[in-house]
Amino acid sequence: MPALNHPRPHSETLANGLRVTLRHAPDLKRCAAALRVAAGSHDVPLAWPGLAHFLEHLLFLHTERFPAGQGLMAYVQSHGGQVNARTNERTTDYFFELPAQALAGGLERMSDMLAHPRMNPDDQQREREVLQAEYVAWSQDATAQQQLALFDGLSETHPLRGFHAGNRDSLPVSQPEFQQGLQDFYQRFYQAGQMTLSLAGPQSLEELKALAQGFADAIPAGSPIAQQAPAPLMSALDNSYQQVDAHRLHLLFALEALPDSSADALAFLCHWLNSAKPGGLLAGLRDRGWVTHLKAAPLYQFAGQALLHVEFTRNADTPPVAIREQLLDWLGFFARQDWSALSSEYAALLQRQQQVSTALQLARLDNEQLEAGLSEQGATALKQVLNQIGAVDNFSGQWQLPTPNPFLRSDAPAPNAGLIRGQTSAHRGLRTFAQDRSRSRRERSPMQFSQALPEMGAHGAVYLRWRLDAAPATHLQTRLENHLQTLREEARQAGVDFSFTASGNEWLLKMTGLQEPMPAVLEHALKALTKPEADVSPDAPTPPALMPIRQLLKALPDHCLEPIAYSDDLQQLWSSARWDGLAIGLSAQTQAAMGLALSRIPGTPDSQLTPPPSSPSHYLWSTFDTGSSEHALLLFCPSASEAIADEAAWRLLAHICHTPFYQRLRVELQLGYAVFSALRQMHGQTGLLFGVQSPSVAPVDLLQHIEQFLGGLPQMIRDIDEGSFIALRQALADQFASAVLPNAQAAELLWQGTLAGRSSDYLSQLPEAILLVDRPTLIAAAQRLKQAEDGWRCLSSGSCPGSPWQVTK
Template sequence: MPALNPPRPHTETLANGLRVTLRHAPDLKRCAAALRVSAGSHDVPLAWPGLAHFLEHLLFLGTERFPAGQGLMAYVQGHGGQVNARTSERTTDFFFELPPQAFAAGLERLSDMLAHPCMNLDDQQREREVLHAEFVAWSQDEKAQQQLALFDGLSPSHPLRGFHAGNRDSLPVQQLTFQQALKDFHQQFYRTGQMTLSMAGPQSIEELKQMAQSFSAAIPAGANIPQVAPVPLMESSQTSYQQVNEPRLDLLFAFESLLPSSAQALAFLCHWLNAAKPGGLLAELRSRGLAEHLNARLLYQFAGQAVLHIELTQAAPASAIREKLLDWLGFFASQPDWARLREEYATVLERQQQVSSALELARRDSEQLEDGLSGEGVVALKDILKKIGAVDNFIGEWQLPTPNPFLHVEAPAQNAGLIRGQTSKHRGLRTFAQDRSRSRRENSPMQFSQALPDNTAQGAIYLHWRLESKPHTRLQYHLENGLQSLREDARQAGVDVSFSASGNEWLLKMTGLQAPMPTVLEHALKALTTPDRDFSQEEPKSPALIPIKHLLKALPDLCLERSAVSGDLQQLWSSARWEGLAVGLSAHTQAALGMTLSRVPGVADTQPSTPPSINSQRLWTTLDTGSSEHALVLFCQAATQDICEEAVWRLLALVCQTPIYQRLRVELQLGYAVFSALRQIQGQTGIVFGVQSPGTAPLKLLEHMERFLSDLPAMISGIEEATFIAQRQALSDQFKEAALPLAQAAELLWQGKQVGRSSDYLTQLPLSILTIDRAALLAAAHRLSNAEGGWRCLASSSEPQAPWQVTK
């Protein structure tokens, strides 16, 4: 078992002024880079709101050396990675994750796009329209406007009260003065002294440093430019305000002249404010009927200023809630240096690092977050509590939140599963007890996969139930709500838990550190089978989603046959049939699961799962998304369940990804949420195409997609042979065990189990991809465009004519 203490990153400033943080994490399967520029929307000249965000977009449009089709976004997508960027008030972040063999080329593209953007006027004009569409959607989004309104109590002259989104009016690309401002902003801030590059991967520190130096060589050198400090947050002597919009209560606290370690202090404070465990603030508010939910978070922090937001679901007058909050903060302030809470908090952060991806680690390092609450942080926290007005003469009978039950589970021994005196050479020798344990497992619906090594710290567990009826929405909401506290405790302990429903199926999934999993599973099954009986009979309110996400959420249910609805939990469990899959678990963890698995409700599911076929059908479903914007999702299913068909469909998805984005978003400017990707939904392999548009109706969007798919064979015929071979190899490499993080490998194995793949699925898939020739890809493109596997379309409005069939 690898050491549990994650390494600290190496930090230094290179000779040309670029600051770097380098993290060597040998267990990572991927590498990531996070580049932070110390310049954001508040650093833009007042005449040009949105300029920083606009520049961020422009940098992705290609360079002379790497045009858009060969730039960072296309390259990362082609290698199965992740890439994105974000403009904040005082920073702009660019980040991506790639397999190790592709990482250096990704860095090369990032440095080139930052240093040598083309930014021609035609591209700017098109991208400005995309930003304007985003602005229109943002201005109509209720949650976005609520977020903006939170700053209404601040000084009108503070930049937080200003407009920074950028739109058609604030970005006059044809004006020479705007072009000069854009150029000046890029030259002023996109310099080494203004940047921090953070990298995480399995490479050594020396290898990472060499890549950082190669990256920095392309960036213009320049000293750090201090960013101008803003005016005070508030004009009056008041340091807090509240907003009441029933049932929501927003309490906001503005801070000035904070101590240097205040970031870690505020993170620590938010962690314990948000604790929903017995003894905490929220538990007391609930018991007294004052509030049901609480969320504390930092909205803003820069140059000694900060804005803390505490959002509550109000069930009592705001004055009563605020009084209780300040009283609890007084109790919290009275704790002598928070010794126990600091120890638990440090353990939580350590667990989070153990299960973090390369991208998560690199982004965390770029934000320069501290591990825990240091002595300086304790001093800063006391200063913050004093500024809030928390005094230690509290009157309530408060307690500290109870300890997290999943944090102190002992990790299995390194050679777990061996009897005393054995070594790894004797792994075939077993005790009678181990044989009996193995026999029980072999007779169980739980399959323990041997596809991945069992000597790592992480693992995955899937439990799937097939029910006779579909659970009522009320019941599903109640079960998910009952798991919230457990999910948070498990997340802090390094285990991600999800419980989802699709039609008449339930899926409980756990991924992360395997040591706490048996205990977490035991608690989860108890919560699901014996939940609190006192729950509301009212229909739960679904969270507001943008139209495209609304459609994507509905897609899995539509891929299942309809069934009756039931709200009787006992009846659902009594007739349930279940199966499971465990991946990467050591013999020690498997043995610890034995008793818990014997209590899984239901009986073994021995019936093969056969997804309903829609071959050659074109099914259309219209859903009200509650928005004036249009959205369409098209799920094109593979014609067969054969692994060779899956392999060629994956290559088709890769070939489509960049061109459809280029056509629909860049050339036609139909919308800003344009994507395509391979998905496996309810045992069906297919390609999902999606677009959200402010002005183009779904039938027109479908017409553009159909035209793209009809052009696909010609596009494939035009791919150069070397490019075709490279794409095929890159896709195959993504599915090799050495390149797959455990959670992703486990998900592939689970999807493979759902369609009856053999136990060597992860070996066969990359080999099947390498056997695809151009003729096979062309034949698959024709099957795709002819809908031989069937098309399922979800749209926000409209109903098409034949051959489409409208479903309800």
Template sequence: MPALNHPRPHTETLANGLRVTLRHAPDLKRCAGALRVAAGSHDVPLAWPGLAHFLEHLMFLGTERFAADRGLMAFVQRHGGQVNAQTCERTTDYFFELPTQAFAEGLERLADMLAHPRMDLDDQHREREVLHAEFIAWSQDAAAQQQLALLDGLSDAHPLRGFHAGNRDSLAVPQPEFQQALQDYYQRYYQTGQMTLSLVGPQSLDELRLLAEAFGNVIAKGEKVAQQAPTPLMAGADNRYQQTGEHRLDLLFALDALPDSSPEALDFLCHWLNCAKPGGLLAELRKQGRAENLKARSLYQFAGQALLHIEFTLPANAPATGIGEQLQDWLGFFARQDWRGLREEYAALRKRQQGVSSALQLARQDSEERETGLSEVGVTALKAILEIIGAVDNFTGPWQLPAPNPFLQSEAAAPNAGLIRGQTSAHRGLRTFAQDRSRSRRERSPMQFSQALPDNTAQGAVYLRWCLEAAPGASLQSRLEDNLQALREDAGQAGVDFSFGASGNQWLLKMTGLQAPMPSILEHALGLLTQPEAALSQLSPARPALMPIRQLLKVLPDHCLELTPESDNLAQLWASARWTGLASGFSTQTQTAMGLVLSRVPGTAETQQAPTPSIHAQHLWSTIETESSEHALLLFCPTATQELADEAAWRLLAHLCQTPFYQRLRVELQLGYAVFSALRQIHGQTGMLLGVQSPNVVAAELVQHIEQFLSALPALVQALDENAFIAQRQALADQFSSAALTTIQAAEMLWQGKLAGRPSDYLMQLPQAILLTDRAALLAAVERLIQADGGWRCLANTPAPGAPWQAIK
């Protein structure tokens, strides 16, 4: 197995004051940059709440050198990357990820937009309306308001109690005083002394340093500015308070005067508090029927302050009394333990997670500049935190330290060929009925081991799909997922992202990440999924509601399958199950180990590929109930045929639409802040997906705006000059080259290709098909899209508007 990336990046401060972290990660196929500005919403003048967030938005409106359609966001979208920004209490982050060959140009655009932001008043007025729409959604979101209410026990003088969201009233764009405050904030904080640039990629450290220096040369030079320290978190002598609500108890600890290493100490403490293994706090509370879940995290950290939040989800009619006392008892037990074993496991899991992190994840982690484990100074800080919290050493509970994560241990050697569990080399040559049956099942196994990805990397992917005679009921599915929760957590810590979900009458088990632990994880998962008692576990607690557009995205795959009756009979569902699978990137050793496990997969082989779902030329409208008053809509437009040429044309069309669609509906029409268009593959069906969430425009009108945009596509395609058309097409094809696709991205495409009946060399054929798509073929695809030859499927949280839409369940 290749060596994992070094846990610590190279760190230095350039001559102009810019602090940089550089991580050479040779196994990555992409690069990422994260720029942290040491200033946030708590650093703005009290008269102008939301100013920091407003400035963050203004940064993306284009510059004199790079207009919006050539700026960072549009550039990243054209190259299939990721880009975003976030304003927090004391920091503002800008981050993006791109293929290696495009990274330098992306970094150039980031530097230019930070150094020369557009401050045009008309742009400010339009962007203020976008922030106001966000504010309305935030003020109506129950989870966001619940989060805000958690701060009610803090001192009124602390900035956490202030209003910082920003809206039409607080952002007084026309006033000269506001404009002066905006300029003052920008000039004070957007300079090298206040910035940390984190770069991650396969380039050498010298190459990364040259990129960092070029970035720093564009940014205004400056000195580090001391951010004003806040007042104490609580006004009196108390440092804790609690809040109770329906099915929940929130305990909060306000911690002041903490040592420098307290962030890593709090991370360590929260990790073990959240552990659900036997002997821990959550396991004991579940046994007593007092709590169903526990989530510990730090809500805020700055200048030696931290707000530790521990949330307990309670069963119906269960009192909250006594939980705080048991927490204190567990903390007393924890404070008395020798943490060496826990520190070793914690460092191992952090290293594993780092080994499977994307370039963007690594860059964002590096910008935090935290230790990967718990250092010696972190141990000292943890002891201080426990003392402040009031952990005493006279604990009485039946506590014990958690059992080690079995998937973090060094992998055992692969079994000898021809032997089954319990045999040794002395048994070689002996055949048993069980062994014959196992071998026979592997020979006709519906699992396909793809050769499309290299087998000499540490990562791999496994997909297992079962088609059932009935859809699993929501209650059964929830209980099955709850039974897998502990396994999912152990797997994640060991570097494997594990999921098991249902769409209609299909189950999909998916694993991506480090391939070595996957056979063992799959074996454990199959045992849990086929145990009869799996259906008898406790009902899971209610989960927080998602924003409407996310709710629609979550259920879209369900609505792309035919409606089937539901069943909660686990045994009958498994008896009817037909399964198929795909594994990618596996070494010979992992494939051998996986073969033994696959012989135990429940169900029968799916001998015939199910046809890809099709709605032909229909206009189908599904209404989804959401709790929000905002209007949300998804429009999924599948390809007219399953031909690869059609997929290539649709991909190119989606590629060309991203920026104009966003520009038209979000910037020009200001319909809402959640606006996107993209290419999606769902159950093997390729299609264009367009989404909008609006606070005041109803779904029927949103559809009309989308139709108007689509009707203008022929003119948009015709307006592209030949050089721009060729460049856009090449940029899209490059996204699917072997040098650009990560193992996880390639595996997902191979799986969708398998469902669509694509050949084994799909990943080689697709970029070639894209390059063969000429303007005439693209215009033909536009016409098929407008005419809905492949059908249109709409999901919205309001009823269908009438013909040509057909309302369905």
């Protein structure tokens, strides 16, 4: 088994009061910074609800040193990274991820925006309107309102019962008193003593410490401030309550005066509560026909307080009191067990998660300062938690501790190397990538073993695609995904993310992560997927609706395919299926171990699966009912051809558009709070994707604003000076260097390249093609894009506006 990242990062407090955690992880491709300010929405003056959230937004606006287009957000995006922030009850987090060589520039910009924010009145007025749009969407979102309603049983004096999002009424930016309150909050909390900076990356500890010190030098010195303790969660007579609707039971437990290790204890408890394995609470309730799903999680933790939420999706005829009794009975059983074996497995899965975590995930994890398992202090805290919840002493259920996760064990059986080359007539032709180097060879293996990413080390990726005679019916797909839920969770705990998705008449099974467990995970997944339909789990409850723009993003791949008949006959679908696949970065040992699973793939191997038909070159409009009063629109603009030169030009267009598009539609026009542009590859087809969600602007008007932006794109490219143009092009090409390209992203690029018919050296060809895109070529591409010469496809919550747009079926 590969060496683990060190479970504990280096921690210290610098001279100005800034606390830092530094994690040297040499296997990381990127690095990340996560800054936590110990102040959140519950720390603001009662007169100005939403002030903390408002300040978080303001800090991302330009500063004198880094004006618009040069600040942190633009800088991170120009390097292909990610950046965001979040205001919590008692903390505010700012975080980003970048290639290692760009970390210093990111930290420089983040420290500048924190230490020297521009809070002029015009900026505040504009940003308040953004919060107003968010508030309108939040107030109309059923899921958000249900989440807020969970606090209704708490004491009215506790801040969880208050309003903290901020809107036009709660943020009177023109009043001097508000401005004074904003400045007081900023000066009190935004100083080094209230901050923790976590850095994670491949750099040495000495390099990371130097970067942290450079950040600290720009932040005002200070000391920690004691945040005011909140009122009790509930009255002394009660410590729990419930909420019931037609299909769900919510049980909430208010916990007080918990020790410091209670966060670790609650995480440990919720992990085992959520287990669906035989003998556990969920399995027992399912066997009785009472419950289909269970989810336990702490909704709030601060200063020794915690609010534990246990949600059951139940049969409407089941009395809530019976479910509660079973919960307390299981908790009584759990409290009497020896937790040593469970603690060992829990520590193992946390270590596996660290192995597959990105730099950003590790940096944010380090800010939480959790243990790498259940310590003695955590076990003591867990006993106190169970006692406060009311776990019974005389439990009566026939409960069992869950069986160990099979994918966490490294003692896998010795592989039979002879199977990898296919010993059956159905699977003849499986071979390694090294044995298939001849590009002139016509024959292709249905499963390609690519070594294009040998630097993936302990990681790998597997893609299996089936082409079906019909599209799987929605309810069938839902049942299959539900059937895989427990297996998917066990695989995730062992370091393998896998999904089984349908798009048109294709199924795709994708696995990414640690390659060691992959052969066993694949074998279990194939067995589960080929069971008779009668054995498939019943329909899962309808999940909460996504925000409109996310609904459109989820639906878009299907809308880029031609309509096809549906089928709910699982066996017929498998019997007529044809499959191919791609395995990336797998060692010879893992390839051999995967031989048995590959020999059991249902369907017929087919090395000549053709790509799905591309959209014709005209204006296609699809309407999608999001069930929301908010408006949303996606515009997908395919590249001129499948040639890699056109893909390179489209990628450079996307790179140049990203910040100006956001600046124009989100900041200047304030059309909505969800505004983005990006390059997307779907079914091997490269395209530019523009998206906007707005509370008030209709889709046809959103489209007009996008068209206006595209109309000015050729001139925007002409106006870029030569030095900046070369730097932009180089920055984009650098994002595809093997040393910085994250494993999962590289694997996805190779899979999309396979679908598009790219050669095995696609990842080396792509940056070379980008560097060959000159200004005239890019302007010509922008003209084609502007004039929709290669077709536009729109997916929207609104109806088709008419000519030249055509409604799709």
